[in-house]
Amino acid sequence: MHSNVLDYALTAPATLEAALHLLASEPGQHIPIAGGTELMVALGAGRLTPKSLISIQHLRELRFITVDETHIHIGSGTTFTDIRRNPDIARDLPLLIQSASWTGSIANQNRGTLGGNICNASPAADTPPALLAYNATVTLVSINGPRTLPYTDFHLGYKRTVLRSDELLHTITIPRAFTGYRQYIRKVGTRNAQAISKIALAALAQLDDNTITDIRLGAASLTDRPTRCTATERALIHQPINEATIKAARGALASETHTIDDIRSTARYRATVAGNLLEEFLRSLTV
């Protein structure tokens, strides 16, 4: 059933502080809206409650990219286009640039935000695999102050996160620690553009000679949430790249994940293709 937009209230507080006070004043009664590229679809389909939206799209406090010696800090209101155009992100975090460029169309990228991609908490979202592989942390804010946690702890399940109803995602912080790493990302969907992933893998590895000295793997559409594949990482660390290692890694990936079945693909397809992507990455390390 379609909704009537006139049934919805929209407030646009002038400052972040005012938005946080409004969220805290009536817990659970308001939904923050950033670019609206997820929420307007839900609204149109009659799936959006409660009916009070708090616009945060115009808040300058949430739209920034800053770089210090050790980290890149990205405000949650930063759009995919902002990310794609940023030379510091291009230099240090190429997987994030690639995933931003995959997200929807140019129109989506001009409005859609990194914070919205994360907080929507879809297992198929494009930027989480790169953020997981890059060891991102997230800072959440409420009127009681900020709290920072590893991004790996943010997702609790399908469309469920640790965000409280009085909180906003403020900043995504990523270490500038991956120079010299081999970096890989691949999204498999029904088309090359405008497709939601059936499976996606982001991977980083550091090698000493032929031996893996550090490895990070983030996946989308594999389980009910964006997934860091830690058991597979453990199977690979300090191992030489050879046939036995590749086989063991595929086995670890298959056994650590409860692969999902949904309208976009089957669990069997996803598990097989995830193993293929992992193998493609590992073989690429030998060239």
Ligand SMILES: Cc1cc2nc3c(=O)[nH]c(=O)nc-3n(C[C@H](O)[C@H](O)[C@H](O)COP(=O)(O)OP(=O)(O)OC[C@H]3O[C@@H](n4cnc5c(N)ncnc54)[C@H](O)[C@@H]3O)c2cc1C
């Ligand atoms: C045609 C189309 C194609 C798309 N293709 C892709 C695709 O290929 N890949 C992909 O990953 N996504 C895709 N999307 C989904 C969407 O564009 C992205 O998820 C986008 O990042 C959402 O950001 P937004 O700012 O528009 O979020 P909104 O719609 O404003 O919000 C999404 C959710 O996040 C919450 N939220 C937003 N910001 C914050 C914050 N700072 N703190 C707390 N909660 C917050 C909102 O309350 C809401 O629950 C597509 C959407 C459309 C309509």
